[in-house]
Amino acid sequence: MKVVVEVTDVGKVIGGRQIFEHISFSCTRDTILFVRGGNGTGKSTLLKMLAGIYEPTAGEVRRQTKYIGYVPEHFPEDIRFKVKEYLLLTASFHGTVKDCEARIMEYMDLFGLSPFENKPIAACSKGTKQKVGIIQALLMEPDLLLLDEPLTGLDQESQEAIIRLLQSFCGTVAIIFTAHEDGPITELATHVLQIETGEVSTVGQSVRRKRQKEIHIMIPAGEKMMFIPAGQIEMNGRTAVITVEQDSSDDMLRKLLGMGCSILEVRNK
Numbered sequence: 001m002k003v004v005v006e007v008t009d010v011g012k013v014i015g016g017r018q019i020f021e022h023i024s025f026s027c028t029r030d031t032i033l034f035v036r037g038g039n040g041t042g043k044s045t046l047l048k049m050l051a052g053i054y055e056p057t058a059g060e061v062r063r064q065t066k067y068i069g070y071v072p073e074h075f076p077e078d079i080r081f082k083v084k085e086y087l088l089l090t091a092s093f094h095g096t097v098k099d100c101e102a103r104i105m106e107y108m109d110l111f112g113l114s115p116f117e118n119k120p121i122a123a124c125s126k127g128t129k130q131k132v133g134i135i136q137a138l139l140m141e142p143d144l145l146l147l148d149e150p151l152t153g154l155d156q157e158s159q160e161a162i163i164r165l166l167q168s169f170c171g172t173v174a175i176i177f178t179a180h181e182d183g184p185i186t187e188l189a190t191h192v193l194q195i196e197t198g199e200v201s202t203v204g205q206s207v208r209r210k211r212q213k214e215i216h217i218m219i220p221a222g223e224k225m226m227f228i229p230a231g232q233i234e235m236n237g238r239t240a241v242i243t244v245e246q247d248s249s250d251d252m253l254r255k256l257l258g259m260g261c262s263i264l265e266v267r268n269k
C-alpha cells in the first residue's frame with residue numbers, strides 16, 4: 001500500500017530547546033497512529049510539522065498526499081459564523097457547495113449536530129466545536145487526517161460518535177491522533193508512537209483492549225446467577241452489575257431477559 005507520509009529521524013528545536021528528536025515512522029492508508037506523550041512533550045508540535053505548519057529542525061517529512069485534514073486541539077475562538085454556514089463556506093474552498101451540502105447534512109446528523117445548524121459557533125460547546133472541526137476536515141476528503149486530542153472535553157456519547165466515525169475511515173484515510181494517555185480512542189490505533197522515546201509499537205492486546213459494557217439488573221427472587229463467572233458480576237442484594245465485553249453484551253442481555261431479570265441500565269465502561 002502506498003505510503004502517505006514518511007517521517008525520517010525528525011527533531012524540533014523551539015526557542016533553543018529540543019522539543020523532540022529521532023522520530024521516525026511511516027503511514028499508509030490503513031495506519032491509525034496514536035501519538036502518546038505527557039504534557040509539553042511535543043505532540044501538537046509534531047502534528048503541526050506533519051501538517052506542514054512547522055518545518056523540522058532535523059530530519060525529513062515526506063508526504064504523498066492530496067489533502068491533509070488537520071483538526072487542532074482548540075477550535076479558533078473568534079469565528080463569527082453559524083455551524084452550517086461555516087461548513088458550507090469552508091467546503092466552498094475545496095469544491096462545489098452543491099456537492100457538499102448533502103454530506104454536511106449527513107455528517108451533522110451522524111454527530112447529532114442538526115439541531116445546532118443555525119447556532120453561532122462562538123456560542124457552541126467545546127464538543128460541538130470539535131465536531132465541526134472534524135467535519136470540516138473530512139469534507140476535503142483527506143488522505144491524511146491529523147487530530148490533536150480529538151476527545152478531550154467531549155461527553156461519552158460524542159466520544160463514541162467520533163470513534164465510530166474514525167473507525168469507518170480505517171483503510172481509506174491514514175489517521176494520526178494525539179492523546180496524553182490510553183483511553184477509549186486507543187483501541188482504534190494500529191500503531192503507537194511514544195514521543196518521549198521515539199519508540200513505535202504495533203498495537204497489541206494490552207493497548208487495543210476490548211470495550212466493555214456494564215449491565216445493571218434486578219434479579220427475580222430466588223434466581224441464582226451461577227452461570228456468570230464471579231469476576232464478572234458484582235451482587236448487591238437483588239441488584240447486580242455484570243461486566244461483559246461489548247461483543248457479547250447482546251447475548252448476555254437476551255439471557256438475562258429470558259431469566260426474567262429487569263435491565264436497569266446498560267453503560268459503556
Ligand SMILES: Nc1ncnc2c1ncn2[C@@H]1O[C@H](COP(=O)(O)OP(=O)(O)OP(=O)(O)O)[C@@H](O)[C@H]1O
Nearest residue numbers: 014015019037038039040041042043044045046180
Ligand atoms: N510556537 C512556540 N513557541 C515557543 N514554544 C513553543 C511553541 N510551540 C510549542 N512550544 C513549546 O514546545 C513544547 C511542546 O509543546 P506542544 O504543545 O507541542 O506539547 P504537547 O505534547 O502537545 O502538550 P499538551 O499535551 O500540553 O498539549 C512546550 O514546552 C511548548 O511550550
